Amino acid sequence: MPDSELPEVNSPEPASTEPASTEPGPEPSERLDLAEVGEWQRVSPKYVLVEIVGTIVNAVVVCGGATLLWLLLDQTWAMWVGIVVLVGSIINLVFEPRRVRAIGYQLRGDDLLFRRGILFQRFVAVPYGRMQLIDMNRGPVARWLGLADLKFVTAAATATVAIPGLAEADAESLRDQLVELAESRRAGL
């Protein structure tokens, strides 16, 4: 009786179990890159400012604390911590624009595709039908710039896609679009 479940009609490659990995391609690239997908939607360039402000605030707080420890309590190790954080933050700031440019998303036929990161790259695909809710957040700096973050939440905590730095109008229309897509592809949990 339970054998009648799961008809094997729609599997991507039914019964075949050996993925084609034999031909290495014309020039083997080390980078992970989805080649044959369409145009990536980028987030607003203004989002760089949000990141920069965040990094600076972070650096100021940590370095300030470290300086206090160093000068008032005579803790030399705190100085080194402060220096490391400062250098790290500066490097961060230099790469910030590139990092923001690397964030991208794409509405494919049946799923939402998201990418982020240069050094630590990642690609996520989440089918629309798995959506549980969509969250819209605005931090103080982002609000001042008219930006918003969109969070696509699924039943798996790890499969949450957060698209930061969308212009507010874009975020709202994207939210409505995603809700509509999810509704038309509803799947039971």
Added chain:
Amino acid sequence: MSEPASPVPAPSSVLRTDLTDGEWHHLHPATPLLRGGIFMVAILGFIIANLRERLIDLFTGGENYAGDPIDAIYESGATGWALLIIAGVLLIILVAFYLSWRMHTFRVNGEIVEVRSGLLFRSNRKARLDRVQGVSLSRPLIPRLFGAARLEITVAGQDGNVQLDYLGSKLADDLRRDILHLASGLRQAQQTDDGLAASPESRPALPAADGDEAASNLADSNLSASTLIGPANEHPANEHPANEHQANAHFALGDFATARYKEFRAPELDPDAAPPESVVRIPVGRLIGSIVLSGFTVFLLLAGIGLVVSVIAGSSGWVLVAVLPGLIGSFGYYFSRITKSLRFSIAGTPDGVRVGFGLLSTSSQTLPPGRIHAIKVSQPILWRRFGWWQMSINTAGQASGRSSPLATILPVGSLADVEKVLELALPGFDTKTHSALIENGMLGGRKRDAGVADFYSNAPARAVWLRPFSWWRTGWAVSGQVALIRRGVLSRDLVLVPLARMQGVRISQGPLLRRLRLASADLHTVAGPVDASLSVLDVDEALVLFEWMSTGAVRSALADTSHHWSRTAAPTPATEAAE
């Protein structure tokens, strides 16, 4: 029991109880006592512990306890008042119990199950039946002695479960069955069928009336017994023919005890709701062995060695005093692990997989089809010599608190056991190719010398820099609607994820992986003990995996109809009309 089985024929041959009529019903009358049971026992224990010496002296004749509160009350002549106060407190407790029982009601209808409770703080909880993730029925030791059971309807999310504690034991069994029937989407079909099928039989609608031949034979042979004994013996279908003379010999009062005894002894699986046999049997020796050969034992041995060394090295005795009670206490851990896993059973029912276990406190969970989000078959290194495996699953709603080991669907079993359980958990995944794939995933690995890849797509040899021991076992495959991940050599793992329930897929790459032209992949599933990730694979293969998984997830979700499992199993014109 608060809700006697209906004396009139039930309106539908499918539903066994009249609890699913959408009206409000009460729980078992002993509910407040049983729920507060632990608390009461604790108070009683506290009082007895405090009066221990006095009780001993009552028999041996001892000295006077000056200043003791009981003596003080006695000497000041306030005994009457003290007794009055105690009586008052008891009365208040009783009234509170009664009221809380009155206010604790539930109802079930075609779409929802709802519970209201609370005296001062009212609470109301409702769950949609088509979102049920599982139904679990547990009988903790003390309620079990009273013939009561807790029914828990698991829904997705944290702490969203609807609990019906406690119901009469048999009633809970039947209600579970009804709820699963309602949830399966079967109801519309059956109700229209009843109009034609209801035959004018004089036999009262015994529970076995839904076409299960073996069970109705049993019911016939027990009919005389049930009429003789009357309403107290309400479950003739559940009896074994061998007990018949026994049942006849007892009357009303003694019958309560027999019924309790039978329930206590009866196997967890309802004979007509499930095939009588569990598909796997775990010998007691193997179970004990598997628990003893666990990581905890290794930890314990290390701690013991450390202790001996520290004593020999001449540390003072306090280390011994501090650690020894913990070591002794760990035997309690073993004991509870073993009693919990004893009498494990797993069987397929029309409404899903039923997993039951427990010796003193029993528990059984029914997982409707399509509620399993990921399965892990694993073998810790200590078990390898014996060829034992363990299986755990991710489900969207884990049963709460005390019954958490329900995430394990096979505590310990052989290769053949694993295959049998997988057949239940992933119906349709049992062809030759599939079992070869499973076996390969559990035992195999890339053939290091021949250089021939097996069924799996394996990590390249350069992964040895990151996974020096397990790289040759790290691989993945997709077959039918299921993704398989093979990994690990110290603890051999095989993870199976039905694509229809996968929530998303991610591939990622850090600088180290990039230098080696590798990447890692994650299949996202709902939270649970199973983590479906692959730490190393070739970059190009990662892209293939990403493509396959993302398209496969969409397609198989569209094809998947298991949330209303009965509709697909038996499509009748009536169902189609109802939709």
